[in-house]
Amino acid sequence: MSDPKSKNLTWHEGQVSRQDRERKLDQKGCTIWLTGLSGSGKSTLAVAAEKALADRGKHTYILDGDNVRMGLNNNLGFSPDDRTENIRRIGEVAKLFTDSGAIVFSSFISPYRADRDAVREIMGDGDFVEVYVAASLEVCESRDVKGLYAKARKGEIPEFTGISAPYEEPSAPELVVDTGDQTLEQSVAVLVEYLDKSGYLSA
């Protein structure tokens, strides 16, 4: 190990590549980036789609508010700068998971187009699958699963996306899923079919 040459040799010969991992997992690593308003159904879709893929033997992981905001990004708030850094870090982590061969779902509002495009930029071609979970503000607000819209309307939550902070729709997402029109089963089917046809579900 003290000889640089043999060290380099070891590195190159011993290296396990992304392709090696993908072959073993029989899939292609990618990031399925779900974006949409609060209540649009991002997490519900991620969970159901992950289950559908796991049933086909695929290796998946979900990045969401629960495991990211409380951990990696627990030192970030909701200002525009912090939102940007939040998405940047999530993008970098998604990139690592993608490189590991996993099919990773990222489930965040990610309201700024520039932030999402920056994530697309750092990823390899085809590694970033932007899915617009489209549901109108009216639909999301009528669901108001967590009661957040009511609070936001009363001004109790500042900078709430769709009410007091902007949501910028994707201009060219790989896929649009309309959870206002489709059942969950339909949305899952559309997403899984897209991944299958695009070659992500085999090595």
Added chain:
Amino acid sequence: MSDPKSKNLTWHEGQVSRQDRERKLDQKGCTIWLTGLSGSGKSTLAVAAEKALADRGKHTYILDGDNVRMGLNNNLGFSPDDRTENIRRIGEVAKLFTDSGAIVFSSFISPYRADRDAVREIMGDGDFVEVYVAASLEVCESRDVKGLYAKARKGEIPEFTGISAPYEEPSAPELVVDTGDQTLEQSVAVLVEYLDKSGYLSA
């Protein structure tokens, strides 16, 4: 999806758990945290051990300077505060990979005991395997694979661990590997045997 109850039901029923992933991969997720001086052989050991595990069909990933310092942590320098935040973020990412079921190697000097202990703290019991890659400063400096020690001695690199910045040895690591005494093959064998005996290599 507009009914909160059925949404929650979907979440719980549809969820793919860490145990599900581990069963499929036939291994237990964990973080093998390699710590030691520059030139101690952390990356060489990580690469060789990863290859040995991949040859046994295990799913692994390496977090190192190449994929972390240039991505997730590209907005951090080498001040004590930045080093602490560097290790904190790596720890949080390692935690996510561990939760995904991967056997993840982290290959960073990580010179401060408090920073490493903070990572251990956020991980579940048994998820953090601290490996002290022990090689004396003399050995590391004599290797000086990257010529960094020579520069540090000339004062061209400030805050260089072992020369002008402290390295705090682990007080109770799970494993000590002495790359000054052992061959690479011996170090790999010791590490893999530890993982095997500890139950990480089956679900």
